[in-house]
Amino acid sequence: MAKSNLIKLSEISTLPPKGFKKDALKDKTAKLVKRLGELQHLLYAEAKHSVLIVLQGMDASGKDGAVRRVFSECTIAGLDLASFKKPTEAEFAHDFLWRVHKCVPEKGTLTIFNRSHYEDILIQRVHGWIDMKRVQTRMAAINAFEDLLKHDNNTLIFKFYMHISSEEQEEQLRQRLEDPAKFWKHKEADWEERKLWDKYMEAYEYAINNSTTPWHICPVDKRWYRDYFIAKTLVEGLEKLDMQLPKPVQTQIKAKKKS
Amino acid sequence: MAKSNLIKLSEISTLPPKGFKKDALKDKTAKLVKRLGELQHLLYAEAKHSVLIVLQGMDASGKDGAVRRVFSECTIAGLDLASFKKPTEAEFAHDFLWRVHKCVPEKGTLTIFNRSHYEDILIQRVHGWIDMKRVQTRMAAINAFEDLLKHDNNTLIFKFYMHISSEEQEEQLRQRLEDPAKFWKHKEADWEERKLWDKYMEAYEYAINNSTTPWHICPVDKRWYRDYFIAKTLVEGLEKLDMQLPKPVQTQIKAKKKS
Numbered sequence: 001m002a003k004s005n006l007i008k009l010s011e012i013s014t015l016p017p018k019g020f021k022k023d024a025l026k027d028k029t030a031k032l033v034k035r036l037g038e039l040q041h042l043l044y045a046e047a048k049h050s051v052l053i054v055l056q057g058m059d060a061s062g063k064d065g066a067v068r069r070v071f072s073e074c075t076i077a078g079l080d081l082a083s084f085k086k087p088t089e090a091e092f093a094h095d096f097l098w099r100v101h102k103c104v105p106e107k108g109t110l111t112i113f114n115r116s117h118y119e120d121i122l123i124q125r126v127h128g129w130i131d132m133k134r135v136q137t138r139m140a141a142i143n144a145f146e147d148l149l150k151h152d153n154n155t156l157i158f159k160f161y162m163h164i165s166s167e168e169q170e171e172q173l174r175q176r177l178e179d180p181a182k183f184w185k186h187k188e189a190d191w192e193e194r195k196l197w198d199k200y201m202e203a204y205e206y207a208i209n210n211s212t213t214p215w216h217i218c219p220v221d222k223r224w225y226r227d228y229f230i231a232k233t234l235v236e237g238l239e240k241l242d243m244q245l246p247k248p249v250q251t252q253i254k255a256k257k258k259s
Numbered sequence: 260m261a262k263s264n265l266i267k268l269s270e271i272s273t274l275p276p277k278g279f280k281k282d283a284l285k286d287k288t289a290k291l292v293k294r295l296g297e298l299q300h301l302l303y304a305e306a307k308h309s310v311l312i313v314l315q316g317m318d319a320s321g322k323d324g325a326v327r328r329v330f331s332e333c334t335i336a337g338l339d340l341a342s343f344k345k346p347t348e349a350e351f352a353h354d355f356l357w358r359v360h361k362c363v364p365e366k367g368t369l370t371i372f373n374r375s376h377y378e379d380i381l382i383q384r385v386h387g388w389i390d391m392k393r394v395q396t397r398m399a400a401i402n403a404f405e406d407l408l409k410h411d412n413n414t415l416i417f418k419f420y421m422h423i424s425s426e427e428q429e430e431q432l433r434q435r436l437e438d439p440a441k442f443w444k445h446k447e448a449d450w451e452e453r454k455l456w457d458k459y460m461e462a463y464e465y466a467i468n469n470s471t472t473p474w475h476i477c478p479v480d481k482r483w484y485r486d487y488f489i490a491k492t493l494v495e496g497l498e499k500l501d502m503q504l505p506k507p508v509q510t511q512i513k514a515k516k517k518s
Contacts, residue, residue, distance in 0.1 A: 245442065
């Protein structure tokens with residue numbers, strides 16, 4: 001999307017675009033997920049690039065489910081997941097990027113951030129723990145940090161804003177409360193945080209509109225479209241790297257045959 | 260296996276036991292792998308126990324393949340892989356368990372060690388970098404360390420010795436050299452290390468026979484049996500934990516309905 005046009009989240013649908021049907025998409029998504037597994041293997045074997053995927057969104061916006069489904073054909077070798085929860089005391093006693101920097105992917109690795117450094121200009125802003133001046137300073141630091149990863153370690157960055165409607169969030173939180181299979185995810189605090197919805201949207205719009213590395217706005221009200229959207233975006237981006245397995249060296253093979 | 264009988268690796272077959280056939284085992288292995296995924300989800304959701312899996316064996320003994328296949332139905336959330344390669348300078352400047360301790364599983368997590376703290380009484384002993392007195396001191400430290408994990412953090416430990424024959428290793432190393440799909444794994448140094456085979460067997464036997472936490476000797480010459488053996492051992496061990504999802508609380512549900 002064009003960086004010059006400011007994004008207004010309320011004007012973007014949280015539903016799949018017209019023409020997309022669940023049943024028709026199922027096979028396409030499965031193929032993309034499989035191809036993503038192959039590309040991750042190439043990434044790992046070639047070890048020239050690294051990939052950082054940021055999943056950022058409100059509670060119950062389907063981040064965990066995306067991790068489970070989109071990466072189901074990837075292998076844990078070369079795949080990392082970093083989940084950023086409430087900072088520890090030691091983390092609070094450092095700059096906000098300290099704990100994040102430790103988790104960035106090395107060459108050959110695909111790392112998923114479930115929540116990210118953006119929390120520090122989202123929850124912290126919404127609750128008034130930092131002022132707008134601090135938000136701006138941190139936004140500049142984030143842009144510089146992401147540039148560093150791109151330019152200094154060949155890191156491909158994909159950032160997804162998990163775009164959920166307020167109504168769908170309530171439905172999802174209610175399911176967590178009532179469904180025995182989902183109850184382990186229920187947190188009373190999520191219902192409290194939900195009351196700050198409008199402030200969160202404002203904070204997200206700021207982050208999205210002030211990032212130099214662009215965001216993908218992923219409509220997540222239908223989980224089947226979410227999986228397709230993320231898998232497609234990743235596969236298309238990774239195909240462009242034109243990764244290749246290193247080739248056998250004939251002289252090495254011959255030397256081994258003599259011995 | 261009984262701790263009183265000393266294990267002699269040369270007397271244990273590296274092939275599947277009689278009666279096991281590849282085709283007949285395929286479905287059983289697939290079911291075990293699927294069940295392991297379900298048990299990992301329970302482990303994660305319940306967050307009471309942690310699981311440490313040690314895969315230790317010679318080069319090309321199928322550790323990476325086991326990681327890829329046995330855990331293919333697990334989700335990266337709550338699954339960690341720590342691969343222990345040549346220590347860094349900082350790691351060498353600490354006790355040998357320092358880098359290992361940082362990677363042990365937290366509650367709810369299943370962590371795979373691809374190689375492990377045992378390297379420090381294997382490669383280091385075989386090359387004569389440490390003497391037998393140091394090996395014994397380290398063995399005692401390893402036993403105490405594994406006890407700590409078991410007793411202080413509810414960690415279930417599964418240690419697998421990947422039992423490969425010398426002939427099968429040569430075949431596997433040759434495939435890496437000649438097969439374009441496997442060439443990225445080829446390392447000239449593996450051929451050098453192979454010359455120390457007998458010394459390695461002696462070092463492994465010492466480690467296995469002096470561990471207070473017992474080992475599983477996994478015959479790996481046939482990869483399809485390896486996968487079955489590991490999956491079966493893990494599933495049987497984890498089923499014993501009788502893990503349960505936390506149950507919804509009716510008063511919480513009612514409170515939310517009023518609001």
